[in-house]
């Protein structure tokens with residue numbers, strides 16, 4: 602294993618752990634802002650992984666957190682798990698399809714947040730056979746723009762401070 | 771990777787905001803003959819008209835909850851769930867068409883039928 606690889610593995614492991622902790626903290630202590638909408642502070646870790654290690658970094662952190670967080674809370678394979686999985690999968694897919702080279706971090710973050718909500722609303726609509734769920738979609742999308750801006754800004758600030766530290770090792 | 775939004779991206783986001791705003795305005799038009807249904811699992815356990823004030827107790831997977839209907843709006847109270855997301859959702863009305871969900875109880879409360887006011 603090359604030295605760079607070890608560092609990458611360590612940083613991704615730490616980011617995944619941070620994402621899992623954020624996920625649990627948010628579901629226990631912060632709670633939803635409006636309807637079932639959360640800020641999604643775990644996305645900050647995913648975005649940092651995207652900036653530092655590209656699409657593979659983003660996928661690693663998202664796959665680990667979407668399974669580990671509910672496993673630790675004992676909600677794995679419950680209704681809430683499938684809804685969260687739908688949100689994370691759709692938002693990861695969207696960011697993968699968009700070219701990180703062409704787009705800005707804030708744009709990717711907003712698109713990710715919007716498709717995250719879309720995925721969750723679709724999952725609820727399918728699980729409960731409730732087409733009426735679509736009525737909440739415009740509210741969720743508008744709020745996602747705000748939360749996407751918040752997490753995107755937080756991630757870019759974190760990366761700014763992380764990069765010089767990582768260069769030293 | 772760039773951090774801040776470029777002009778094109780800003781325009782796309784602005785367009786999304788406009789579409790959502792129009793969508794919300796269309797949804798908020800006054801409605802008539804509104805029926806709200808309470809679903810537990812896959813089964814409709816109760817239907818009500820929001821213009822009749824009432825209190826319904828609904829059995830769920832997690833101890834159930836009460837739905838209070840008052841002045842044309844409805845909300846969840848006395849919920850027996852660990853996260854209380856259903857109660858935090860607050861009041862729902864025919865205008866906002868908000869769907870109240872209680873995942874732990876497997877209960878969904880939503881507008882099922884309505885007609886728009888015609889002039």
Ligand SMILES: [Zn+2]
Nearest residue numbers: 849851856872
């Ligand atoms: Zn509840």
